[in-house]
Amino acid sequence: MLDVQQITVRFGGVVALNAVSARFDKPVSGIIGPNGAGKTTLMNVLSGFVSPSDGAVDCDGQNLLTLAPFKRPHWGLRRSFQKEEIADDLTVFENVLVQIDHSPTGPLSKHEEVTKMLDYVGMSDRANKPGADLNSFERRLTDIAKCLVGQPKIVMFDEPAGGLSVDETHRLGALIKGIHALTGAQTLVIDHDVDLIQQICAEALVLDFGKTIAFGATNDVLADPKVKAAYLGTEEV
């Protein structure tokens, strides 16, 4: 269970996150909101790229904020970025392996682990292909495999469906939905595609201007008039 408590982030005079709290306990949870709502900032707080001025993040008894950013992946935090970060001069296999190069070996050897996750995302036949030769969906799939190796505890995807076709988005959704069964990890997904969020997330946190406007079961949240107002720009109810 991931417990985000009263997280506040200030960039100068701008309050990017204002005492945001949420207790994520479902296998897949969504974070949604209009542009500039603070979704990626929250993910950056969890990753350690942004330090909050206040608040705490607890997961299975570990206060994540006390860990150095590069140590959080060793603990079990994984994340993808809006633009998939695949090194062009490494092969698909190496791009995934680099994620666990610096972690202790689990029950499977690192090579077995990488092979298993490439198989899961359907990239095992392209394991030797250099990153430079991949199309955007292959890069995204490689990015997902990267997030799954090394016994992750929390996996975070930042707009994973950006730029994908409808079919690709469906396939991506199915892959994300299967992560908990495969690895036991909890997944957080940020996306603007409400259909995708509805398809894969059991619960959702909605942010607007850095504040929580709704949190709960996805269908209930999406039906909330405040959420509709935030998305459609109509007057708040």
Place this chain on the structure above:
Amino acid sequence: MVNTLFRVTPSGWAGMACLALAIFIVPEIVGTRWLSVFTSTGCFALAIAGVAFMYARLGMVSLTQVGLMGVGGWVTLRLNHAFDFPFEVNMGIAALVTMICGWILALPALRMRGLYLALVTLMAAGGLEIMFATFQFPNGGDGFWGVQTGSSDPFRRPWLAQSPQAYMRYVFVCVALGFVFIEIHRRLKPGRAWALIRRSEAAAIAAGVNVTLYKTWAFGIAGLLAGGAGALLAGSLGLLDDGTFRASESVMIFALAVVGGARYWYGAILAAVLFRVLPALLNNWGVDADLSFVIFGAGLLHAVITAPDGIAGQIRDALLSRRKGANSGKGGADA
């Protein structure tokens, strides 16, 4: 799936062929002057490999490499005149000292990138230039600086390489070892971490890579290679002159590393050939060696505009397209 450590690529075979040529053929057919030119080319190829490695693997621009070579040379000469250690021990200590200098240089530089990093390293090169000009290189004198007026004390070359021919072979074996050292790093965990850092530091951190450690490591390797190169240069000449280690030379070898092709081992060789052999050739032809600067400038312009992977990249692309053409021709014939 992963680049296996001991797999020899076509480029590796070509490297071995070049090494065989440099060891068995060249020393037998060239005169003393050209032996000296080629030996110094080998030394600079090793130093250029270090600076090219940092640029190609991490995108970091270091303009101190020739200054660090001077540090390696200084330590080697100092140890040679102060103790009776064999050359290899002196070279090893010099390389280690220079590696530590590389780490010290990395400390302020780690917080900077691009132009600012280049400027910091250039200032360090300027500082070293002043140090060398002020204190000179040891030549057998007393005291810490070990400088005396008049003739220099003899320098002990490696017992394996007493003659100029043997020393040239020795240098090229060291250069090959330096290239192998870089390649081993590239194929293992550090190489993958550097590739990710080059792609994005945030992505590297998200993969658990300690960016500070790996950047410092890269500076250390570049320093180690520069120190080794400086030691070999000191062994070639027996004495060193501060004019060799000017900050402008560091800028020059970085520019030539880009022209040669920073991603490839033969790019470093091409850069060193341009740096040392071209001026010697121009001298031979009775042309002012400064013309080489014009050629370097044109080469840099060419690299920046049309060949981001330098001459080596163009050679590689030409060979690949030729092979592709041959394969498709064969496929067509088969069909």
